[in-house]
Amino acid sequence: MTVRIDDMDRKILSQLQEDASQSLDEIARKVGSSKTPVWNRIRKMKEAGLIGRQTVLLDPEALGLEACFFVLIRTSEHEADWQNRFLNALRARPEVLEAHRLAGDIDYILKVRVPNARAYDAFYQALISEVKIHNVTALLSMEEIKSTTLLPL
Amino acid sequence: MTVRIDDMDRKILSQLQEDASQSLDEIARKVGSSKTPVWNRIRKMKEAGLIGRQTVLLDPEALGLEACFFVLIRTSEHEADWQNRFLNALRARPEVLEAHRLAGDIDYILKVRVPNARAYDAFYQALISEVKIHNVTALLSMEEIKSTTLLPL
DNA sequence: GTTGAAAATACACATTT
DNA sequence: AAATGTGTATTTTCAAC
Numbered sequence: 001m002t003v004r005i006d007d008m009d010r011k012i013l014s015q016l017q018e019d020a021s022q023s024l025d026e027i028a029r030k031v032g033s034s035k036t037p038v039w040n041r042i043r044k045m046k047e048a049g050l051i052g053r054q055t056v057l058l059d060p061e062a063l064g065l066e067a068c069f070f071v072l073i074r075t076s077e078h079e080a081d082w083q084n085r086f087l088n089a090l091r092a093r094p095e096v097l098e099a100h101r102l103a104g105d106i107d108y109i110l111k112v113r114v115p116n117a118r119a120y121d122a123f124y125q126a127l128i129s130e131v132k133i134h135n136v137t138a139l140l141s142m143e144e145i146k147s148t149t150l151l152p153l
Numbered sequence: 154m155t156v157r158i159d160d161m162d163r164k165i166l167s168q169l170q171e172d173a174s175q176s177l178d179e180i181a182r183k184v185g186s187s188k189t190p191v192w193n194r195i196r197k198m199k200e201a202g203l204i205g206r207q208t209v210l211l212d213p214e215a216l217g218l219e220a221c222f223f224v225l226i227r228t229s230e231h232e233a234d235w236q237n238r239f240l241n242a243l244r245a246r247p248e249v250l251e252a253h254r255l256a257g258d259i260d261y262i263l264k265v266r267v268p269n270a271r272a273y274d275a276f277y278q279a280l281i282s283e284v285k286i287h288n289v290t291a292l293l294s295m296e297e298i299k300s301t302t303l304l305p306l
Numbered sequence: 307g308t309t310g311a312a313a314a315t316a317c318a319c320a321t322t323t
Numbered sequence: 324a325a326a327t328g329t330g331t332a333t334t335t336t337c338a339a340c
Contacts, residue, residue: 005215013216016208021207024317051210052210053209056169057207058166070255109223139257141255144253
């Protein structure tokens with residue numbers, strides 16, 4: 001399942017990240033190759049799962065999602081059952097954009113996008129009513145300095 | 154600059170988020186409309202900046218970016234000059250995928266993707282040598298429970 | 307908002323180097 | 324393996340209604 005990526009693959013991925021609406025011809029030209037090999041490489045990388053969803057990035061503010069919170073969670077529960085319920089709760093909630101299990105003192109971090117502080121509170125209340133959580137700290141974003149899906153290749 | 158979004162727009166955005174490679178016909182069929190109006194709505198939303206970059210999501214692990222850190226930063230400096238240098242430093246570094254200025258106790262949070270802990274340390278050393286930072290806490294992600302670019306519509 | 311259609315483009319593959 | 328060329332199908336884009 002491990003794919004060997006060479007320099008040409010990286011160039012192609014870079015172009016796709018930059019603008020996935022480009023035609024094969026355009027990408028081929030920019031990476032200094034031609035359609036067929038580029039197309040084959042893309043197909044292989046898709047099959048390998050290296051290239052995932054093709055999507056558009058929307059402006060959250062324009063959609064009325066004006067509040068962004070990072071939520072730091074400590075819990076005293078570490079049993080499998082509790083964890084499963086917690087993970088399912090997170091996955092089921094569309095306002096949770098990211099969720100990571102952490103090493104160390106803090107157990108989980110979430111990134112949550114909601115219309116406003118009230119909506120965050122509703123989310124928070126719903127979450128703690130579903131699963132027992134020891135300690136929660138919410139960090140409110142005042143300004144999104146940077147936000148990119150472009151991975152460094 | 155504010156765009157009024159109706160229900161049909163939301164359905165279209167939802168489809169585009171889900172799979173931006175779909176043809177107009179396909180989207181139109183799914184949202185219960187036809188090509189032309191869908192096309193016009195998409196064009197308007199692109200012009201309004203509501204729809205941004207079209208991209209592909211890559212698998213960071215497969216690319217060797219196996220470490221993800223959330224970095225909590227406190228600073229004693231709050232002057233405009235310091236802030237500018239700090240922001241520029243963050244924007245210039247491709248391993249910084251997200252950066253937010255926060256309300257409250259902690260001043261900034263970063264999300265950083267790197268190949269390994271050593272690479273994180275290199276990033277950290279470079280950052281603190283560029284700008285003075287009072288206090289830094291790095292949270293290491295053990296597991297990405299959820300990660301989505303799909304905004305709740 | 308609908309239909310229709312011209313023009314452009316993409317894919318997938320055959321042929322060649 | 325990669326480049327080139329091409330048939331076919333699809334898609335976009337726009338005009339007319």
